[in-house]
Amino acid sequence: MTEQLLLRVERLVVEYPGGRHRAPVRANDDVSIEIAPGETLGLVGESGSGKSTLGDAILGFAPVVSGRIWFKDEDIAQASPGRRRELTRLIQPIFQNPFGSLNPARTIGATLREGLLAHRLASPSQADQRVAQWLDIVGLPPETADRYPSDFSGGQRQRVAIARALIMEPELVICDEAVSALDLSIQAQVLNLLSDLKRRTGLAYLFISHDMAVVEHMSDRVAVLHHGRVVEQGPAADIVNHPSQPYTKALLEAVPLPDPVAQRARRATRKEAHEPTQ
Amino acid sequence: MSAWRRFLRQPLACAAAGLVVLIVLACVLADLTAPYDPIKQDLLAANQLPTSAHWLGTDSLGRDIWSRLLYGGRVTLSGSVLAVSVFTALGLPLGLIAGYRRGAVDRVLGRVVEVIFATPVIIILLVVLSVFSANLSAAMITLGVLGFGSLFRVVRASTLAAAGELYVKAARAAGLSGPAVLRRHILPNLWGQVIVQVALFAASAILTESGLAFLGFSVKPPDPSWGSMIGEASNVLSSHPFQLLPPGVLIGLVVLSLGLVGDGVRDVATTRRGPSPAVPATPVAPAVPVKAVAAGATTGPGTGSGDAAGAGQGPVSGSGQATAAVESDGPPADPGLAGALGTVGRPARSQALMPAEDEGDDPAVWADQRTAGADPAETWLTVRGLTVEFGPPGRAVTVLSGASFEIRAGEVLGIVGESGSGKTVTARALIDLLPAGGRIAAGSVDYRGDQVRSMGPARLNQLRGGQIGYVPQEPMTTLDPVFTIGSQLDEVVRRHDRGAKAARRARALELLDLVRLRDPAAILRCYPHELSGGMAQRVGIALALAGRPQLLIADEPTTALDVTVQQQVLDLLDDLRVQLGMAILLVTHDWGVLADLADRALVMYAGQIVEVGPTEAVYATPAHPYTRALIAANPATAQPGQPLPSIPGQVVPPGSWPRGCHFADRCPLVGPACLSDPVALRRVGPGRASRCLLTDGPADWAGPARHESVALEVTA
Numbered sequence: 004m005t006e007q008l009l010l011r012v013e014r015l016v017v018e019y020p021g022g023r024h025r026a027p028v029r030a031n032d033d034v035s036i037e038i039a040p041g042e043t044l045g046l047v048g049e050s051g052s053g054k055s056t057l058g059d060a061i062l063g064f065a066p067v068v069s070g071r072i073w074f075k076d077e078d079i080a081q082a083s084p085g086r087r088r089e090l091t092r093l094i095q096p097i098f099q100n101p102f103g104s105l106n107p108a109r110t111i112g113a114t115l116r117e118g119l120l121a122h123r124l125a126s127p128s129q130a131d132q133r134v135a136q137w138l139d140i141v142g143l144p145p146e147t148a149d150r151y152p153s154d155f156s157g158g159q160r161q162r163v164a165i166a167r168a169l170i171m172e173p174e175l176v177i178c179d180e181a182v183s184a185l186d187l188s189i190q191a192q193v194l195n196l197l198s199d200l201k202r203r204t205g206l207a208y209l210f211i212s213h214d215m216a217v218v219e220h221m222s223d224r225v226a227v228l229h230h231g232r233v234v235e236q237g238p239a240a241d242i243v244n245h246p247s248q249p250y251t252k253a254l255l256e257a258v259p260l261p262d263p264v265a266q267r268a269r270r271a272t273r274k275e276a277h278e279p280t281q
Numbered sequence: 282m283s284a285w286r287r288f289l290r291q292p293l294a295c296a297a298a299g300l301v302v303l304i305v306l307a308c309v310l311a312d313l314t315a316p317y318d319p320i321k322q323d324l325l326a327a328n329q330l331p332t333s334a335h336w337l338g339t340d341s342l343g344r345d346i347w348s349r350l351l352y353g354g355r356v357t358l359s360g361s362v363l364a365v366s367v368f369t370a371l372g373l374p375l376g377l378i379a380g381y382r383r384g385a386v387d388r389v390l391g392r393v394v395e396v397i398f399a400t401p402v403i404i405i406l407l408v409v410l411s412v413f414s415a416n417l418s419a420a421m422i423t424l425g426v427l428g429f430g431s432l433f434r435v436v437r438a439s440t441l442a443a444a445g446e447l448y449v450k451a452a453r454a455a456g457l458s459g460p461a462v463l464r465r466h467i468l469p470n471l472w473g474q475v476i477v478q479v480a481l482f483a484a485s486a487i488l489t490e491s492g493l494a495f496l497g498f499s500v501k502p503p504d505p506s507w508g509s510m511i512g513e514a515s516n517v518l519s520s521h522p523f524q525l526l527p528p529g530v531l532i533g534l535v536v537l538s539l540g541l542v543g544d545g546v547r548d549v550a551t552t553r554r555g556p557s558p559a560v561p562a563t564p565v566a567p568a569v570p571v572k573a574v575a576a577g578a579t580t581g582p583g584t585g586s587g588d589a590a591g592a593g594q595g596p597v598s599g600s601g602q603a604t605a606a607v608e609s610d611g612p613p614a615d616p617g618l619a620g621a622l623g624t625v626g627r628p629a630r631s632q633a634l635m636p637a638e639d640e641g642d643d644p645a646v647w648a649d650q651r652t653a654g655a656d657p658a659e660t661w662l663t664v665r666g667l668t669v670e671f672g673p674p675g676r677a678v679t680v681l682s683g684a685s686f687e688i689r690a691g692e693v694l695g696i697v698g699e700s701g702s703g704k705t706v707t708a709r710a711l712i713d714l715l716p717a718g719g720r721i722a723a724g725s726v727d728y729r730g731d732q733v734r735s736m737g738p739a740r741l742n743q744l745r746g747g748q749i750g751y752v753p754q755e756p757m758t759t760l761d762p763v764f765t766i767g768s769q770l771d772e773v774v775r776r777h778d779r780g781a782k783a784a785r786r787a788r789a790l791e792l793l794d795l796v797r798l799r800d801p802a803a804i805l806r807c808y809p810h811e812l813s814g815g816m817a818q819r820v821g822i823a824l825a826l827a828g829r830p831q832l833l834i835a836d837e838p839t840t841a842l843d844v845t846v847q848q849q850v851l852d853l854l855d856d857l858r859v860q861l862g863m864a865i866l867l868v869t870h871d872w873g874v875l876a877d878l879a880d881r882a883l884v885m886y887a888g889q890i891v892e893v894g895p896t897e898a899v900y901a902t903p904a905h906p907y908t909r910a911l912i913a914a915n916p917a918t919a920q921p922g923q924p925l926p927s928i929p930g931q932v933v934p935p936g937s938w939p940r941g942c943h944f945a946d947r948c949p950l951v952g953p954a955c956l957s958d959p960v961a962l963r964r965v966g967p968g969r970a971s972r973c974l975l976t977d978g979p980a981d982w983a984g985p986a987r988h989e990s991v992a993l994e995v996t997a
C-alpha cells in the first residue's frame with residue numbers, strides 16, 4: 004500500500020529565516036499528507052495557514068527544516084539542485100496569478116517550449132508540434148504560440164499556464180490557487196479542464212485553495228491547514244458533511260450560499276450563536 | 282523589434298545617438314576625414330580663426346584644429362571604450378550573480394563595492410599613472426574598476442526584483458538551469474538600465490580622460506587628444522580664446538548626447554510592453570468564427586483584467602483594435618437610448634411590449650421598479666440611461682450602455698457581473714469618480730432630487746464622502762503607508778466635524794468602534810502595514826462612514842479577503858445598515874456575496890443590465906440565460922463528480938459589442954432575432970425585468986434545464 008503512494012509528506016517543518024530582530028517564521032509545523040497516483044488532495048486554509056508553503060516545499064522552493072517528502076521511493080526534501088531540476092519533469096506547478104506567471108517579453112510558444120527543451124524531451128521541431136497539440140487540448144488556437152501574454156485575458160493565460168505544466172506530462176501537479184483570480188464563468192471552464200485532463204492522463208493534483216466550495220468540487224480527499232498544522236484530513240465528502248474540527252466548520256460556513264433564503268437562515272443562526280457572548 | 286521602434290519615436294534621443302555615431306565614425310576614419318596631418322606644423326598659419334582652408338582655425342603651432350580633433354578623438358574615445366568595457370565586464374555579471382544567488386556572495390560583493398566607492402578616484406588614477414608612466418590604458422582600466430560599483434548596484438537591484446517575479450519561479454519549476462533563467466528571463470529586463478549606466482559612464486570616462494590629458498597625463502605631445510587640446514588652448518587663452526571652443530564644445534556635445542541617449546533608452550525600458558506587433562490592426566473578435574468563440578477559443582485582444590481594467594485601461598491603453606470596432610459593428614451611439622429613457626414614466630410609453638427595433642428599455646419596467654417598492658419618495662437614488670465612455674472623443678469606447686435603476690431607502694442593491702461587465706464603472710459613475718479617461722456620455726443620476734451631473738466640484742465633494750460613502754476594493758492600497766490610521770481618519774473626520782481635537786479623536790474612536798475593531802485607541806496609533814486585510818477593510822469602512830452617509834457604495838469590499846474574514850465584513854455591513862439606516866450598493870462578482878446581503882439583485886453583462894429583481898426571486902427563477910448560467914457555475918451548488926455548468930467563451934470586450942444581444946455568442950438559446958437588433962429590458966414579473974427576447978418570464982425555464990453542461994470542447 005505504502006509503496007503505491009505518489010507523494011508522502013512526513014512531519015514536515017518549514018521555517019523562513021528571521022532577521023536580526025525577527026524570529027524565524029514557522030510556516031509548516033509537523034505536516035503529514037499523502038497523495039496516491041491519480042488522486043486529488045485538496046488543501047484548504049486561510050491566507051497565512053501555510054498551504055502555499057507546503058506546495059513550495061514539494062517543489063523545492065521553501066526551506067525545509069526537518070521531515071521528509073517522499074516522492075515515490077525517494078526523499079526529495081533536501082534534494083540537490085541538479086536532482087531538483089530533473090524532478091521538475093514529474094512535479095509541475097500552476098500558480099494563482101496568470102498575469103505574473105508568464106514572462107511578458109516571451110511568446111507563449113517560447114514559454115511552452117522551454118521546459119521540453121530544458122529536459123531534452125523533444126527536438127525543437129517536435130517541441131513545436133507538442134506546443135500546438137497542447138494549445139489545442141487547453142482550447143486555444145495554434146497561432147497563440149506566436150503571440151505575447153499581453154494579448155490574452157486572465158482565463159486564456161491560465162489555460163497557457165495549465166498547458167505549460169502538463170506539456171511535461173508530470174505525475175503530480177500542484178495547483179496553487181489556480182482559479183482564484185478568475186471570473187466565475189471562466190473558473191468553471193478551467194476547473195472542468197483540470198478535471199478532464201486528470202481523467203485522461205491519470206495525474207494527481209495537490210489542489211490548494213481558500214475556497215471550500217472549489218476544493219470540495221475538485222478533491223477526492225481534503226486536508227485542512229490552520230497555523231501551519233493539519234487540523235483535519237479525510238475524504239472530501241466526510242470533511243464537508245461531518246467536519247470534526249470547529250475551524251473546518253467555520254471555513255465551511257463562511258462560504259456564502261448562492262441561495263439567498265438559505266444564506267439568510269444561516270446568518271440568523273450564526274448571529275444567535277454569537278449574541279449571548281457579546 | 283518594438284523597443285527599437287519606441288526608441289526611434291523619440292526625436293531628441295535619436296538625434297543624440299546619431300550625433301555620437303557620426304563623431305565616432307569620423308574619428309575612426311580620421312585618415313580619410315581629416316584634411317591635414319594632425320602634427321604637421323605650419324608656423325606661418327599659426328593662431329588663425331576659422332578659414333576655408335582650416336575650418337576650425339589653427340593652433341599656436343599652426344596645426345589644423347579640425348584634423349587634431351578627429352585624430353585626438355581616437356585617443357579619447359578608445360580610452361573611454363576601454364573603461365566602459367571593464368565597467369561592463371565587471372558590473373553586469375557580478376551584479377547578476379549577487380542579485381540571483383544572494384546570501385554570502387551578495388554580502389561579500391556588496392562590501393567590496395562599498396570599499397571601492399570610498400576610495401578617491403582621481404588620487405588612485407594619479408598613482409597608477411605615475412607607476413605606469415603616463416600609460417592612458419592603465420588609467421582607463423583602473424577607472425573601469427573603480428566605477429563598476431554603480432552598474433553592479435543597479436544590476437543587482439533589478440535582478441533581485443526580476444528574480445522575485447512569478448514567471449522566474451515558473452521557469453525554475455520548468456527545470457531551467459540557473460544560467461538559462463538568468464539569460465532568458467532576467468537579462469532581458471536589464472538591458473535598458475545597463476545601457477543607461479553605460480552611456481553615463483562613457484560620458485564620465487571622456488571627461489576623466491580630458492581632465493587627465495589637461496594635466497598632461499595622456500598622450501605625449503605633439504600627439505593630440507581632446508583633453509590635451511584643451512590644455513594647449515588654455516595656454517593661449519588670453520590672446521586666442523577661440524582655440525578653447527572646438528575641443529570644449531565637442532566634449533560637451535558628446536557628453537550631452539550620451540546623456541540624452543541614456544534618457545531615451547530609460548524611457549523605452551520603463552514603458553510597459555503593449556500588445557505584440559503580431560496583433561493585427563483590425564478587430565480580432567469579429568474575425569473569429571462564432572463556432573470558435575463558442576468553443577472558448579477566442580483570441581481577441583486582451584480584454585483586460587479586473588473590472589476597472591475592463592472598463593478603464595482596456596479601451597484606453599488597450600488598443601486601437603477595440604476602438605475601430607465601434608464604428609464598424611457596434612450599435613450606433615446611444616444618445617437615442619438615453620433620450621428614450623428620459624421619457625420614463627410618461628403614460629404615452631407604458632405599453633408592455635416594445636417593438637423589437639426600439640432601442641429603449643421598456644418604460645413599464647421602471648414604472649414597475651418604482652411602485653414595487655413602497656413610497657416613491659423613499660427612492661434615494663435614481664439612475665436613468667447612464668452611459669459611460671472611455672477614450673478621446675470621436676474614438677471613444679462605450680463601456681456602460683444605458684443603465685437605469687434606483688436605490689431605495691435602507692435597501693441593499695447588489696450589482697453582480699464579471700470582469701468587463703461595467704459594474705465598477707457604474708458604481709463610480711454615480712459619484713462622478715471615474716478613472717482617468719472615462720466620462721459620463723449620457724444619462725442622469727438623481728440623488729434625492731439633486732442632479733449629480735450638474736453639481737459643481739464643491740457640491741460634488743460634499744456629496745462624496747458625505748451623503749454617499751465609498752468603500753474601495755483593496756483597503757490596503759488605498760491607505761497611505763506613511764501616515765497612522767489616526768491621522769488618516771482625523772483628516773476625514775475634520776472635513777465633516779469641525780470640532781476641537783479631543784472631539785475629533787472621540788469621533789474617530791467612535792467610528793472604529795462602529796466597525797467593531799477591538800481596542801480602537803491602539804488602532805489609531807497603527808500604520809497600515811500593521812493591520813491585517815480584514816482590519817484594513819474595517820478601517821476603510823470607518824473612513825467611508827465618517828460623513829454619516831445615507832448610501833454606502835461598497836465596491837468588491839471582500840474580494841481581497843479570506844472567506845472567514847469576508848463573512849465578518851459582510852456581517853458588519855449587514856449590522857451597519859440596520860444600525861445606521863443606510864442603503865448599500867454592493868458591487869461583487871460573487872453571486873454568493875450578493876445573496877448574503879442584497880435585497881435586490883442587478884445582473885450586468887458586457888456593459889448592460891441584463892436582469893434586475895428581488896434576490897430571492899432572481900435566484901429561484903432566473904429569467905436571463907446569463908443569470909441562470911452564472912448561478913449554475915457556482916461550485917457550491919455543483920453536483921459532485923459532474924462537470925460544472927460553464928459558460929463557453931468569454932465576455933465580449935467593450936468596443937466589440939455586437940448590435941444585438943451582448944450575450945448572444947455564449948447563449949445556448951440564441952436565435953436569429955437575437956443578433957439583428959438591440960434587445961430591450963422587459964418586465965418579466967413583479968419588480969423584475971430581463972433583457973432577453975426568448976424568455977418572457979421565469980415560466981420559460983420550466984422543464985428540463987436547457988443550459989446543459991457545455992463544459993469542454995477538448996479534442997483528443
